[in-house]
Amino acid sequence: MWPRLLEEPQTIARVAREALQICHFDPVSGTDLAAGGNCSRACYRCLLSYSNQMDHRLLNRFAIRDFLIALQGATTTRLAHGRTYEEQYEWLLERRDPASGLEVKFLEDLHRARHRLPDRAQYRPEEHVYAEADFFYEREDLKGIAVFVDGPHHADQSQKEQDSRERRKLEDVGYRVIVIRYDKPIPDQIKAHADVFGRGLT
Numbered sequence: 133m134w135p136r137l138l139e140e141p142q143t144i145a146r147v148a149r150e151a152l153q154i155c156h157f158d159p160v161s162g163t164d165l166a167a168g169g170n171c172s173r174a175c176y177r178c179l180l181s182y183s184n185q186m187d188h189r190l191l192n193r194f195a196i197r198d199f200l201i202a203l204q205g206a207t208t209t210r211l212a213h214g215r216t217y218e219e220q221y222e223w224l225l226e227r228r229d230p231a232s233g234l235e236v237k238f239l240e241d242l243h244r245a246r247h248r249l250p251d252r253a254q255y256r257p258e259e260h261v262y263a264e265a266d267f268f269y270e271r272e273d274l275k276g277i278a279v280f281v282d283g284p285h286h287a288d289q290s291q292k293e294q295d296s297r298e299r300r301k302l303e304d305v306g307y308r309v310i311v312i313r314y315d316k317p318i319p320d321q322i323k324a325h326a327d328v329f330g331r332g333l334t
Contacts, residue, residue: 245332
């Protein structure tokens with residue numbers, strides 16, 4: 133659950149909506165749907181359970197209603213190296229290949245849908261491998277993820293062979309390689325790797 137809360141911007145809002153429904157409130161208006169029913173402050177269909185019997189007198193679903201309503205508008209973002217999401221986006225734009233409009237488009241699409249942004253740009257993860265990732269994602273206790281944004285010149289046969297050779301070397305030592313191509317819709321390619329980029333805003 134925690135990884136989804138961190139990686140998917142709207143998950144916390146969905147949790148809030150579900151919690152409101154469980155507590156007998158309309159998620160849109162906050163109206164008490166149990167008014168006049170058999171749940172005044174809490175019941176066994178919402179907050180009460182046999183494991184929290186000692187706390188039954190303290191539980192009150194109305195105490196959390198306003199907070200959950202506000203939380204429905206929340207999104208989560210990850211801090212990268214002490215930078216906010218917006219600061220990281222600007223930092224990456226400054227460090228991308230200035231000759232590559234495709235890299236700008238890739239970053240814009242990530243940013244627009246609030247996908248997870250890369251941790252680094254123009255990064256060579258292994259000194260002995262002649263492959264500089266356009267963008268790079270770090271992974272805790274694992275080799276990272278190298279993202280290559282390939283424009284039309286990468287379709288040249290000799291370039292394709294060189295790319296394949298060097299990128300395979302990264303994979304051989306444990307890195308994951310993702311290639312974003314110029315001839316396919318970038319949003320579709322991002323969605324195909326939701327485990328890396330996150331689901332974004334849906």
